[in-house]
Amino acid sequence: MNEQELRATVIATLKTIAPEVEEGDLRPDKPLRNQVDLDSMDWLNFLIGLHEKLKVDIPETDYAKLVTLGDVLAYLQSKTK
Amino acid sequence: MKMSYREAIRQAMHEALAADPRVFLMGEDVGKYGGAYACSKGLLEVFGPERIRDTPLSELGFVGAGIGAALGGLRPIVEVMTVNFSLLALDQIVNTAAALRHMSGGQFSVPLVIRMATGAGRQLAAQHSHSLENWYAHIPGIKVLAPATIADARGMLAPALADPDPVVIFEHAQLYNLEGELSEDFRCDITSAAVRREGTAVTLITYGGSLPKTLAAAEELAGAGIDAEVIDLRVLRPLDTTTLFASVKKTHRAVVVDEGWKSGSLAAEVMARIAEEAFFELDAPLKRVCGAEVPIPYAKHMEAAALPQAPKIVAAVRELLGK
Amino acid sequence: MIEFKLPSLGADMDQGTLLEWKVSPGDTVRKGQVVAVVDTSKAAVDVEIWVDGVVRELLVHPGETVPTGAVLATFDGVGETLLAPGATVRPAPPPPVARISAAHRISPAARKHAEELGVDIGHIAGSGPDGGVTVEDVERAALAARAAPAATAAEAGPRRPVTPAARKRARELGIDIETVTASGPGGAMLLEDVERAAAPATPAAPAKDRQSEMRRAIAAAMSRSKREIPHYYLAETVPMKSALDWLTTINTGRPVTERLLMAVVQLKAVALALKKFPEMNGFYRDNTFQPAAAAHLGVAISLRQGGLIAPALHDVGEKPLEQLMRELADLVKRARAGSLRSSELSDPTITVTNLGEQGVAAVYGVIYPPQVALVGFGRIAEQPWAEKGALSVMPAMTASLAADHRVSDGHRGALFLAELRELLQQPEILK
Amino acid sequence: MIAPPPSAPVPWEQDFAQKLLFDMLRIRRMEEKCAELYGEQKIRGFLHLYIGEEACAVGALHALEPDDSVVATYREHGHALVRGVSMNSIMAEMFGKVAGCSRGRGGSMHLFDAATRFYGGNAIVGGGLPLAVGLALADRMLSRPHVTVCFFGEGAMAEGAFHESMNLAALWQLPVLFCCENNLYAMGTALARSEAQTDLCAKAASYCVPAMKADGMDVVAVHKATRLAAQHVRDGLGPFFLELQTFRFRAHSMFDPELYRDKAEVEAWKQRGPLHTFSARLKAEGKLTEEAFLALDARANAEVQAAVAFAEAAEWEPEADLLKDVHTAGAAS
Numbered sequence A: 001m002n003e004q005e006l007r008a009t010v011i012a013t014l015k016t017i018a019p020e021v022e023e024g025d026l027r028p029d030k031p032l033r034n035q036v037d038l039d040s041m042d043w044l045n046f047l048i049g050l051h052e053k054l055k056v057d058i059p060e061t062d063y064a065k066l067v068t069l070g071d072v073l074a075y076l077q078s079k080t081k
Numbered sequence B: 001m002k003m004s005y006r007e008a009i010r011q012a013m014h015e016a017l018a019a020d021p022r023v024f025l026m027g028e029d030v031g032k033y034g035g036a037y038a039c040s041k042g043l044l045e046v047f048g049p050e051r052i053r054d055t056p057l058s059e060l061g062f063v064g065a066g067i068g069a070a071l072g073g074l075r076p077i078v079e080v081m082t083v084n085f086s087l088l089a090l091d092q093i094v095n096t097a098a099a100l101r102h103m104s105g106g107q108f109s110v111p112l113v114i115r116m117a118t119g120a121g122r123q124l125a126a127q128h129s130h131s132l133e134n135w136y137a138h139i140p141g142i143k144v145l146a147p148a149t150i151a152d153a154r155g156m157l158a159p160a161l162a163d164p165d166p167v168v169i170f171e172h173a174q175l176y177n178l179e180g181e182l183s184e185d186f187r188c189d190i191t192s193a194a195v196r197r198e199g200t201a202v203t204l205i206t207y208g209g210s211l212p213k214t215l216a217a218a219e220e221l222a223g224a225g226i227d228a229e230v231i232d233l234r235v236l237r238p239l240d241t242t243t244l245f246a247s248v249k250k251t252h253r254a255v256v257v258d259e260g261w262k263s264g265s266l267a268a269e270v271m272a273r274i275a276e277e278a279f280f281e282l283d284a285p286l287k288r289v290c291g292a293e294v295p296i297p298y299a300k301h302m303e304a305a306a307l308p309q310a311p312k313i314v315a316a317v318r319e320l321l322g323k
Numbered sequence C: 001m002i003e004f005k006l007p008s009l010g011a012d013m014d015q016g017t018l019l020e021w022k023v024s025p026g027d028t029v030r031k032g033q034v035v036a037v038v039d040t041s042k043a044a045v046d047v048e049i050w051v052d053g054v055v056r057e058l059l060v061h062p063g064e065t066v067p068t069g070a071v072l073a074t075f076d077g078v079g080e081t082l083l084a085p086g087a088t089v090r091p092a093p094p095p096p097v098a099r100i101s102a103a104h105r106i107s108p109a110a111r112k113h114a115e116e117l118g119v120d121i122g123h124i125a126g127s128g129p130d131g132g133v134t135v136e137d138v139e140r141a142a143l144a145a146r147a148a149p150a151a152t153a154a155e156a157g158p159r160r161p162v163t164p165a166a167r168k169r170a171r172e173l174g175i176d177i178e179t180v181t182a183s184g185p186g187g188a189m190l191l192e193d194v195e196r197a198a199a200p201a202t203p204a205a206p207a208k209d210r211q212s213e214m215r216r217a218i219a220a221a222m223s224r225s226k227r228e229i230p231h232y233y234l235a236e237t238v239p240m241k242s243a244l245d246w247l248t249t250i251n252t253g254r255p256v257t258e259r260l261l262m263a264v265v266q267l268k269a270v271a272l273a274l275k276k277f278p279e280m281n282g283f284y285r286d287n288t289f290q291p292a293a294a295a296h297l298g299v300a301i302s303l304r305q306g307g308l309i310a311p312a313l314h315d316v317g318e319k320p321l322e323q324l325m326r327e328l329a330d331l332v333k334r335a336r337a338g339s340l341r342s343s344e345l346s347d348p349t350i351t352v353t354n355l356g357e358q359g360v361a362a363v364y365g366v367i368y369p370p371q372v373a374l375v376g377f378g379r380i381a382e383q384p385w386a387e388k389g390a391l392s393v394m395p396a397m398t399a400s401l402a403a404d405h406r407v408s409d410g411h412r413g414a415l416f417l418a419e420l421r422e423l424l425q426q427p428e429i430l431k
Numbered sequence D: 001m002i003a004p005p006p007s008a009p010v011p012w013e014q015d016f017a018q019k020l021l022f023d024m025l026r027i028r029r030m031e032e033k034c035a036e037l038y039g040e041q042k043i044r045g046f047l048h049l050y051i052g053e054e055a056c057a058v059g060a061l062h063a064l065e066p067d068d069s070v071v072a073t074y075r076e077h078g079h080a081l082v083r084g085v086s087m088n089s090i091m092a093e094m095f096g097k098v099a100g101c102s103r104g105r106g107g108s109m110h111l112f113d114a115a116t117r118f119y120g121g122n123a124i125v126g127g128g129l130p131l132a133v134g135l136a137l138a139d140r141m142l143s144r145p146h147v148t149v150c151f152f153g154e155g156a157m158a159e160g161a162f163h164e165s166m167n168l169a170a171l172w173q174l175p176v177l178f179c180c181e182n183n184l185y186a187m188g189t190a191l192a193r194s195e196a197q198t199d200l201c202a203k204a205a206s207y208c209v210p211a212m213k214a215d216g217m218d219v220v221a222v223h224k225a226t227r228l229a230a231q232h233v234r235d236g237l238g239p240f241f242l243e244l245q246t247f248r249f250r251a252h253s254m255f256d257p258e259l260y261r262d263k264a265e266v267e268a269w270k271q272r273g274p275l276h277t278f279s280a281r282l283k284a285e286g287k288l289t290e291e292a293f294l295a296l297d298a299r300a301n302a303e304v305q306a307a308v309a310f311a312e313a314a315e316w317e318p319e320a321d322l323l324k325d326v327h328t329a330g331a332a333s
Helices: A003-017 A040-054 A060-065 A069-079 B005-019 B043-051 B059-071 B083-097 B133-137 B150-155 B157-162 B208-223 B241-251 B266-277 B300-306 B310-321 C108-117 C135-155 C164-173 C191-198 C210-228 C241-251 C262-274 C321-337 C342-346 C410-425 D014-039 D054-061 D077-083 D087-095 D128-141 D154-158 D160-171 D200-205 D219-234 D263-271 D274-284 D290-313
Strands: B002-004 B023-027 B052-054 B075-082 B113-118 B143-145 B167-172 B179-181 B194-197 B202-206 B228-232 B235-237 B254-261 B287-291 C002-005 C015-021 C034-039 C044-048 C053-058 C065-067 C071-077 C231-239 C282-285 C288-291 C297-299 C350-353 C373-377 C381-387 C390-404 D069-071 D148-153 D176-182 D211-215 D240-245
Touching: A003 A040, A003 A069, A040 A069, A040 C262, A040 C321, A060 A069, A060 C241, B002 B005, B005 B023, B005 B043, B005 B075, B005 B150, B005 B157, B023 B043, B023 B059, B043 B052, B059 B075, B059 B083, B075 B083, B075 B157, B083 B113, B083 B133, B113 B157, B133 B143, B133 B167, B133 B235, B133 B254, B133 B266, B150 B157, B150 B179, B157 B167, B167 B208, B194 B208, B194 B241, B202 B208, B202 B241, B202 B310, B208 B228, B208 B254, B208 B310, B228 B241, B241 B254, B241 B266, B254 B266, B254 B310, B266 B287, B287 B310, C034 C071, C108 C135, C164 C191, C231 C410, C241 C262, C241 C390, C241 C410, C262 C297, C262 C321, C262 C350, C262 C410, C297 C321, C390 C410, D014 D054, D014 D077, D014 D087, D014 D219, D014 D274, D014 D290, D054 D077, D054 D148, D054 D176, D054 D219, D054 D240, D054 D274, D069 D128, D077 D087, D087 D290, D128 D148, D128 D160, D128 D176, D148 D154, D154 D160, D154 D176, D154 D200, D160 D176, D176 D200, D176 D219, D200 D211, D200 D240, D211 D219, D219 D240, D219 D274, D274 D290
Parallel strands: B023 B052, B023 B075, B075 B113, B113 B167, B143 B167, B202 B228, B202 B254, B254 B287, C297 C350, C350 C373, D069 D148, D148 D176, D176 D240, D211 D240
Antiparallel strands: B002 B179, B143 B235, B194 B228, C002 C071, C015 C034, C015 C065, C034 C044, C053 C071, C231 C390, C282 C288, C373 C390, C381 C390
């Protein structure tokens, strides 16, 4: 899966949780949870969405690595090679 | 004990005739024929033709005679087949029965009970379908009752006969076939209205034949989350305004259901009383659902369109609440 | 074959009891012949048959009561041609309603809809293909009818339509009618409008959409709570290291779909604590406290477009964490989709709010009447921790309690929070 | 009391005689069909049938002019039919259809037809009598040579309306033909149990109104008597009282178990039925063959079938017309 498709999938999954999100507004380098109002339930549902779409497992210990959108994309890129 | 409204009336008369020799029943076809609505079936065989008297078709005549007999110390029950025929006897009721006590300076009393069927619903067309309880409820000097349940049909006659002044009892023709349980304690007063269903959002006020339709409307409204209180007037003169005002204080809204024609109807009187004495409790205009102002037509769907029906009551309440 | 039905023998007759058959199967009968005797509410009546024929089968037996129109017996026509055409089986008459004259055709759906809305179909112009009246026509007529009073009210000139009850209440509460927004039908100002205006500083939202309706409901509840419930507030700092570690070990090895959130651990702890402190769990009505039999926790859920709702998670103290997690996830989804059951809104016996995730240290909430307590959880964050003279870094959280002083006192409140703190440090009990 | 003219032999040609017979057959078949339709709940409300009394309406109404006025009671199907109201519109009215002679609003007891000056049925016993007096008063004041005939049962004679109407008509010498169809039973009460004076002609005499009694089961007798009475009234000699002694073969109405008269009495009168006595006499006098009778009967039955089909197919009145005609259109309501 190339980078373009990965990014589109992540954004689509995020929009199922927070429909009001506009792709253009998302800055890849700022913490995601500051830009989008996601409580712990939303965050868990976001991970579940990625797991179902990309068939990738994200252990809880890795949560700390996934702060910005860029982190998430890089992490998933490595996991889906 | 399960019985019909008609059977309850019959038992009440049987008990009255047995209890007091002064009591006798008079009217068209009450004896041999057993009553136009079969309410006096079998009484002739038990009490004989002297006390179960068939009359010719002379309503003015035998109602006047009933008044005279009451004056003479008897306790007559006069059956005028329907309110439609009572129009021929209205003069005797208004100008003699109702007025005599006052007119004579308190010397005479007329302990007379007049029973008559009323209302529409059986396609009997204009001349046989009137609801004129309001004409009688207008007359000072008489009491007017409207038994709408089996218990009231059974319980109201005794206090009516005991009353020293004339009492007119209206039995809606559609209620005769009503079936139901009669509890032991059917003894009742003839002064108060009854709350047939508790509620908080609106007070539905009705009487006689319209009670079943009003209760059905209340059930339908409950389904839509509107909790309606239903009041059965029971006594059309004098009106039990205490019960009415208490309910309006609680719900702040009132809809009156009355089969009679709207202009000058009993509904108009109930609304006037509420407006006069519970005005500041009102959170919405008073509303009523009455018969269309037309001679009742024969065709089934036209008659139904002319009469109050449950859907019309529900619609009136919804409009009142803006829901 | 001819069906012989119980005829209506009078205006007042709905049913009849068969007393006696005058014929038996195989007999031939002539038009006008009495074939049965039926008892009505009045007397026994002879019943004639209106066709020549032969008795085939008697379906109803003496003593049975049947409604008018019920088939009593079947006959065979004798030489069908002898009978005048159309005299045999009579087609059922079409229901009267369906045969309105061509000029006034109306669809059954429209007729039913009209009856529901109490609209007189006679006065509706049909826009349907054949000039018939459609459901839309009825809708339009209903709206026009409903709007009509508004028009007249408006035309009533400057005098605002205020109901007597509203005017009286405004006098009692010292409210100036001019400042009150009317919400009643036809623009009338109602009792509730005045009462809402009386509530401190929460202007009623004029818009009628769901959002403002929820805002008005929250405003009314919160105002009433502040007006009627004497709140007292307590807070306690809870070390969360053991709970966090326990949760991480539980979640490792579990697929993401089965992982547990700290929220359910906290909810379970509250539910178990309530078992020892029943005066925090119940309703205050008609000046008396009614303790609740079970712990139905109202979970405060924020909605994306704003607003807050606290539907109930039932019997939290009796369920394993996995079940609570599934139920919580479903509750949040439905809350945000607006498809909660009415019981879920009315059942909570206490409310728990978890604003901590949005980065708030502590939260002191307003109790939801008629409940009598509210527990708040702040953010879990690392902070310096001194214990037995030694300094360390401890992930900790502030747990707070708002309670109704009519029902419980600060002393009992403090013991409740202490119990909560102990439970949160032994997560295995919360399993 | 004036003696009625002798009835035998039938003094008219075959055509007129068969016309009278045919009209009686039309009434009989129509009323039989109504009883059946009531059982099927096509006709509702109250229904009072004229079976057995056909000779009265046929005999009497054939003695009147088209511009005369007719007032009847709730047992008026036969009168309306003979007077010229179509069987289609009568049947449609009983079905409650808008094509009925009263737009479906009246039903069985309220048939009206302005064209034939048929001022209708009336459900109130005696209710039509004062009306007839008024119609006659108008004819008299506008000097129109018309007669107003009002039909009523002997039960009406217990109502004040009868006595007040007789007195007014006699006092003002009004052109009213009081036609009493005495069927011996007022609803459930036999005559003897409702009237002190059972000689109805004597009652009429007490108002100085000439009276005559005729056999209501014999169409010839009724027709002859009515011709005499109508001439008297038309000549301005004041009102006339005609008592037609008859018998209704069926119950008072569809809901009357007839406890008050026994089956034997009914059967006895049936032997004197107007239809078969008159057809027997016509056959005996060579003015009718069996085939001709069957043909007349078949025509009558066909007319009934057509009327039922017409009524079934006719439309219902639209609910929107509920309030129409409460007042005259255009007048300030």
